[in-house]
Amino acid sequence: MSTAPSEIGGPLPRKVRLKLDRGDARFLLIIVLLFFVGGGFWLGWNADYDLKQFDQRALLRNDAREVVGEVTGFAYHRYAPLGVCYRFTVNGVTYSAEALEPNTPVPGSGLDKGDSLPIRYLQSNPKINHPAAWEWSAFDGWYTTAGVMCAAVIGFVVLVCLLRDRKLARYGKAASGVALGSTRDGRLYRVEYEFHTEGGISMKGKKSGPDEFGAGARIRVLYLPENPRRNSRYPLDFFEVVE
Numbered sequence: 001m002s003t004a005p006s007e008i009g010g011p012l013p014r015k016v017r018l019k020l021d022r023g024d025a026r027f028l029l030i031i032v033l034l035f036f037v038g039g040g041f042w043l044g045w046n047a048d049y050d051l052k053q054f055d056q057r058a059l060l061r062n063d064a065r066e067v068v069g070e071v072t073g074f075a076y077h078r079y080a081p082l083g084v085c086y087r088f089t090v091n092g093v094t095y096s097a098e099a100l101e102p103n104t105p106v107p108g109s110g111l112d113k114g115d116s117l118p119i120r121y122l123q124s125n126p127k128i129n130h131p132a133a134w135e136w137s138a139f140d141g142w143y144t145t146a147g148v149m150c151a152a153v154i155g156f157v158v159l160v161c162l163l164r165d166r167k168l169a170r171y172g173k174a175a176s177g178v179a180l181g182s183t184r185d186g187r188l189y190r191v192e193y194e195f196h197t198e199g200g201i202s203m204k205g206k207k208s209g210p211d212e213f214g215a216g217a218r219i220r221v222l223y224l225p226e227n228p229r230r231n232s233r234y235p236l237d238f239f240e241v242v243e
Contacts, residue, residue, distance in 0.1 A: 005174075005220065007241040008234065013170040015242040018162075025238045028158050036155025042148045056128050060120050065090075066132050069119040071111050072096070084111060088119045090126045099131050168232055172222030173195040173198060177233070179213035181202075189213070195221045197228050205231045 008014065019025045069088030075098050083100040111117070121129035150238055160214065177195035184190075188208040205239060223231035 005234075007216055008172075008174045008220075008222065016166060016169040016239045017242055018166075019238055019240050028238065029163060032155050032159045032162065033108045034155070035151045036159050039148050039152030039155055056122075057130070059122055059128060060130060061064060063123060064120045065123050066118055066120050069117045069131075071113055071115045071117050084117070084131070086117050086119065088121070088126075088129070088130070090121060094237070095121075095126050095127070095129065097127075097129055099134060101134055102132075162238060164230070165232075165236055165238045168222050168224060169236050169241060171224060172231075173225050174234070175221045175223060177221040178204075179215060179217040179219055181215045182212045191233060193219055193221065193233060195223070195231070196232070197223065198225070201228060203228045203231065205229075205233070207233045208238075209233065 018029065020029075049102040067088050067090060069086045071084060071086050073085045075085055083098045085096070085098045087094055087096045089095070118132040119129055120132040175197065177193040180192040180194055182189040182191045185208045188210055189212040190206060190208045191211075191213050192204065192206045193213075194202060194204050195218045203223065205223075220234040221231055222234050222236070
């Protein structure tokens with residue numbers, strides 16, 4: 001293997017593309033879109049909702065009136081109740097709203113349809129209201145925010161992995177390597193190898209793949225000149241070079 005494949009023997013940076021014909025590459029792309037993009041959007045929406053709740057609660061503390069409302073039902077989403085629905089009347093106008101009872105495993109526990117419920121509302125805009133005894137906190141629903149953050153972090157990690165693979169495909173130097181041996185890794189083989197950089201520095205790497213290489217087998221490696229520890233056996237898993 002003295003000659004590098006033609007697609008990686010040309011000038012840098014190379015033109016590359018994601019291997020969308022591979023199921024695992026498509027799967028990772030979906031994770032990035034759903035977890036990172038979707039999770040980030042949802043996290044931003046939650047943050048905006050929290051800020052609005054803080055603003056509304058501040059207004060209700062400083063310039064609010066109270067009235068007795070009526071429980072009209074409960075809001076459900078599949079198996080988990082989301083909150084208590086209620087209505088109240090101010091100056092002959094009836095308003096309907098929904099609120100989540102804080103710090104309670106089952107929202108509205110102890111309440112039945114038709115029960116009275118004291119409501120605090122903003123005098124200048126009764127549409128801004130909340131059950132008087134239910135003080136809202138940013139820690140209510142923390143599990144939802146934590147779940148969204150975890151999803152966004154997972155998507156971000158996958159995105160970083162894809163970008164690292166892309167950088168290696170675009171800027172990686174080609175080198176001839178020698179397999180040190182293979183070990184079974186589930187359905188794949190974990191291949192350890194050794195190669196030398198252009199400057200003659202000996203480096204080692206490892207990568208799992210469908211092919212088994214015996215000790216001494218010649219393989220092709222891509223590495224980053226500025227950081228040879230960033231290397232991988234060629235061809236790469238998720239990106240291919242476009243000639």
